[in-house]
Amino acid sequence: MSASCIFCRIVAGEIPAEVVAREPEVVAFLDVQPLADGHVLVVPRAHAACIEDMKPAEIDALFRAVTRLAGPVRKALGAAGTTIGINNGEATGQTIPHVHVHIVPRWPDDGAGSIHTIFPRRTSKSLADVGKAIRAASGD
Ligand code: 5GP
Numbered sequence: 791m792s793a794s795c796i797f798c799r800i801v802a803g804e805i806p807a808e809v810v811a812r813e814p815e816v817v818a819f820l821d822v823q824p825l826a827d828g829h830v831l832v833v834p835r836a837h838a839a840c841i842e843d844m845k846p847a848e849i850d851a852l853f854r855a856v857t858r859l860a861g862p863v864r865k866a867l868g869a870a871g872t873t874i875g876i877n878n879g880e881a882t883g884q885t886i887p888h889v890h891v892h893i894v895p896r897w898p899d900d901g902a903g904s905i906h907t908i909f910p911r912r913t914s915k916s917l918a919d920v921g922k923a924i925r926a927a928s929g930d
């Protein structure tokens with residue numbers, strides 16, 4: 791736990807939150823400034839700033855919880871779908887440096903876009919070059 795981390799303190803019960811799930815490795819609670827009714831944050835209990843810092847078992851538990859909660863969140867709010875996303879790193883707009891998965895309920899004509907709408911599509915490299923670079927960085 792990081793004493794200076796808001797989400798560690800919510801996990802520890804030191805800061806109140808509207809908790810919707812408590813699991814051995816994961817806690818889920820409502821975002822205090824929801825983008826839509828039912829906006830849930832799913833966080834690992836163990837502090838990690840970004841997903842690359844997490845252990846495989848923690849990742850498994852986190853995404854199992856996201857998968858398990860997506861249906862109930864949608865059902866509870868009468869939503870048509872959910873946008874699920876992570877701001878992974880400060881440069882992406884991540885404001886709390888403790889991994890959290892956003893689950894945001896969606897309805898037709900709710901005024902929000904898809905994840906494609908956040909990018910201006912400023913690409914310059916070929917898919918082949920990018921694929922080669924990522925495979926090399928992955929050790930494949
Ligand atoms: P980020 O931009 O880091 O992906 O999202 C952080 C989210 O955490 C924001 O949507 C923000 O509203 C939410 N948040 C920040 N502080 C608190 C808090 O103290 N309690 C809760 N429940 N949510 C918070």
Ligand code: ZN
Pocket residue numbers: 791792795796797798799836837838887888
């Ligand atoms: Zn933390």
